[in-house]
Amino acid sequence: MSKDPDNLTARLLEAARSAGADQADAMAVDGTSLSIDVRGGALEQAERSEGIELGLRVMVGQRQACVSASDSRDATLVQMAERAVAMAREAPEDPHIGLADPAALAREIPDLDLADPAPEPEAAALEALARRVEAAAAAVDGISQVDSSTAAYGRHRIHLAASNGFSGGYARSQTALGGVAITGAGLEMERDYAFELRSHAADLPTAEDIGAKAAERALDRRNPRKPETGSFPVVFDERIAASLIGHLALAINGGAIARGSSWARDLLGKQVLPAGIDLVEQPHRPRIGGSRPFDAEGLATSDRKLVDDGILQGWVLDLATGRQLGLDSTANASRSPAAPPSPSLTNLSLTPGATDRAGLCAMAGTGLLVTSFIGATVNPTTGDWSRGAAGLWIENGEPAFAVNECTIAGNLIAMLARIVPANDARDHASRRVPSILIDGLTLAGS
Numbered sequence: 001m002s003k004d005p006d007n008l009t010a011r012l013l014e015a016a017r018s019a020g021a022d023q024a025d026a027m028a029v030d031g032t033s034l035s036i037d038v039r040g041g042a043l044e045q046a047e048r049s050e051g052i053e054l055g056l057r058v059m060v061g062q063r064q065a066c067v068s069a070s071d072s073r074d075a076t077l078v079q080m081a082e083r084a085v086a087m088a089r090e091a092p093e094d095p096h097i098g099l100a101d102p103a104a105l106a107r108e109i110p111d112l113d114l115a116d117p118a119p120e121p122e123a124a125a126l127e128a129l130a131r132r133v134e135a136a137a138a139a140v141d142g143i144s145q146v147d148s149s150t151a152a153y154g155r156h157r158i159h160l161a162a163s164n165g166f167s168g169g170y171a172r173s174q175t176a177l178g179g180v181a182i183t184g185a186g187l188e189m190e191r192d193y194a195f196e197l198r199s200h201a202a203d204l205p206t207a208e209d210i211g212a213k214a215a216e217r218a219l220d221r222r223n224p225r226k227p228e229t230g231s232f233p234v235v236f237d238e239r240i241a242a243s244l245i246g247h248l249a250l251a252i253n254g255g256a257i258a259r260g261s262s263w264a265r266d267l268l269g270k271q272v273l274p275a276g277i278d279l280v281e282q283p284h285r286p287r288i289g290g291s292r293p294f295d296a297e298g299l300a301t302s303d304r305k306l307v308d309d310g311i312l313q314g315w316v317l318d319l320a321t322g323r324q325l326g327l328d329s330t331a332n333a334s335r336s337p338a339a340p341p342s343p344s345l346t347n348l349s350l351t352p353g354a355t356d357r358a359g360l361c362a363m364a365g366t367g368l369l370v371t372s373f374i375g376a377t378v379n380p381t382t383g384d385w386s387r388g389a390a391g392l393w394i395e396n397g398e399p400a401f402a403v404n405e406c407t408i409a410g411n412l413i414a415m416l417a418r419i420v421p422a423n424d425a426r427d428h429a430s431r432r433v434p435s436i437l438i439d440g441l442t443l444a445g446s
Contacts, residue, residue, distance in 0.1 A: 003052065003072050005030055005159035006169055011074070012056050013163055015081035021058035021088070023099050024081075024163045025297075027337045029053045031156030036123060038130040038149045046123055055337025058084040059098065063091040068338035096323040097340075099164040099297070106168065106300035109293045113286045115155065115171035116200040126151035129207050133179040136211025142183050142222070143215045147191060149179035153201075166298030174289060175201040179211055181218040190224065190402070192217035192372070198428060199287045217371070220392065224402040227393055227445035233367035234408060234441045235360045235394070238424050240373055242431040245279065245350060247378065247385070247412050248272065252306065252314075254321030254332075254343045256380065263383030263413060264312070272312045273416055276351065279307035283346035290347040290430030297341055299331035306348075316343045349432040352423040360422050360437040362397035368443060369394055370408065383412035406445040415441070 005028035012026035030052035037045040055068045058081070065087035067080045134149040152175070159169030178195030194213035198204045236244060250256065251264035264272070273279065283301035285291050295301055297319050305313055315325065318333035318341045334344035355362075361369060374388035386409035392399035415438050425434040 003030075005052075005157050006161070006167065008052070008054060008072055008077075009159050009161035009167070011077050012054065012081065013161055015077045016056060016058050016084065017163070019058075019078075019081040019085040021060060021081070021085050021163075023059040025057050025099060026161050027055040027296075027335065028159045029156055029337060031154060032120060033152070033154040034120070034123060034126065035150065035152035036126040036130050038127060038134055039147070040145075041131070041134070043127060044148070046127070048123070053337045054080070055335075056080050056084050057340055058088050060085060060088040062093040062095055062097060063088045064094065064097050064340065065091055066338060066340055094320075096320040098319065098323075099162050100166070100299055100319060100329070102164045105164065105166045105298045106294040108300075109168045109170065110284060112170070112284055112291045112293055114173070114199050114291060116173040116175070116202075118201060120155065121153050121175075121201070126153060129177055130179075132207035133177060133211040133214075136208040137179050137181040137215040140181075140212060140215035140219070142219050143181050144185055144189075145182045147180040147182055149211070150176070152176040160294075160296065160298060162298055164298070168294055168298065170293055172199065172289070174199055175204060177204055177207060177210055179214045181211075181214040183218045183222055190218060190221035192221055197289065199289055203287065203428065220371070221390065221402045221404070224390065224404040225393070227368055227403045227406050227443055229444050230442075231440050232443050233364035233437060233439040234443070235357065235364055235367065235369045236436045236438070237357065237369060237371045237391070238422070238426065238433070238435045240370060241436040242429070242433040243373065244416065244419070244436060245348060245431065245433050248279070248416060249316070249345050249348065251380070251383070251412070252312065252316055254315045254317040254325060257315050258321050258324045261380055263379075263381060267312050267413075268314070270312060271310050271417060272413075273307050273310040274419060275310045277307065277310055277419070277421065278305055278351045280305050280349045281345055281347065282349055285347050288347055288428070288430055292346055295331045296333040296335040297329065299329055299333070301331050301346065304330065316345055318343045347430045347432070350421055350425070350434065352425060352434050353421040355422055356424050357422050357435040358398075360420065360435055361394050361399065363420065363437060364394050364439075365397055367394045368392075368403065368406070368408070369399055378412075385410055385412050385415070403445070406443055409442045409444070410438070
């Protein structure tokens with residue numbers, strides 16, 4: 001019997017119908033992953049795995065249950081269906097569950113070029129890449145050691161089918177390369193990293209560039225001090241700026257809105273970002289890891305402005321949260337084989353500004369350039385936010401010395417409303433967000 005994901009989902013649906021399900025959807029994900037770690041010029045770890053994960057969601061009336069397995073034998077598929085139906089019959093009723101109307105299903109599945117056509121790399125080739133990252137970082141003056149270097153590869157096929165007639169699948173791959181460099185010794189040690197991930201290996205920077213970048217970032221952290229305590233402008237480096245936009249993404253998630261537990265619950269149609277700035281979801285960007293041709297309920301994905309000219313346009317919804325709020329799904333359902341769908345965003349792009357990170361530092365004058373976060377405290381209801389941070393202190397518009405052991409605090413509603421974006425977003429990133437300047441944040445240092 002075929003073990004192709006499309007065949008397995010069809011067999012799961014048939015088993016669900018035979019077991020007494022009124023509606024069902026099935027998901028199959030098969031794939032391979034390979035990772036190599038190098039430390040001190042020697043191979044430290046090598047792992048390879050391959051397998052398949054199956055998920056079945058059944059509905060009996062307005063009750064549902066999910067089961068999963070990694071065994072594709074016919075007997076297992078029958079057992080999955082029988083157990084899922086038995087579980088659903090004991091589950092509480094939920095008036096919001098249900099599959100999509102067949103008329104709303106995606107009819108065409110675009111090819112987003114998410115899978116590298118090149119063959120799986122040999123372990124020796126990945127090890128060689130990791131060694132090159134390590135060697136490049138170690139060759140930089142001032143680097144005392146390279147903590148680790150990693151090269152990894154993964155490839156998966158995904159197929160979703162449902163009793164409403166939907167059946168679709170696609171493949172995706174990713175190759176990753178990175179390293180962690182250390183400067184100093186003992187209590188004077190400081191570290192930083194560089195890490196790159198692409199769907200196609202040919203799109204990666206060279207191992208030498210990645211190693212050199214890790215070293216450069218580690219050297220920037222030498223001899224850190226605590227910054228002053230007070231209210232200062234803060235520049236968030238592009239590496240971490242996407243986390244600020246991520247807080248907005250979480251706040252407009254339909255699940256949080258339906259629960260009434262989001263600081264954005266009263267902001268629909270109101271200013272959440274400065275005028276002139278858009279936040280756009282773009283699920284069809286070719287070769288980007290966050291892209292998907294359809295959502296986890298078989299609905300067609302498409303570009304959508306979440307924020308237009310600074311004004312919040314809508315929530316992020318799957319079918320269930322949409323029904324709960326009296327709205328249509330925004331085709332943002334996401335799921336793993338072991339769980340039911342929930343709302344989730346794909347790729348995001350923030351309108352870029354007119355200057356680079358150096359320009360933001362010049363605008364800040366005196367303040368903090370944050371390059372890494374440590375921990376987080378976020379009140380999801382009020383938007384009060386604080387994080388430990390490290391980076392560089394800005395004096396006379398330029399980075400002057402390294403800082404650590406400081407805390408930044410503010411309120412996300414007020415912070416996001418006055419962001420100033422740079423123009424240094426990385427085009428390959430799923431969340432294409434540049435460095436960001438926010439003035440008047442509270443710093444607690446010395």
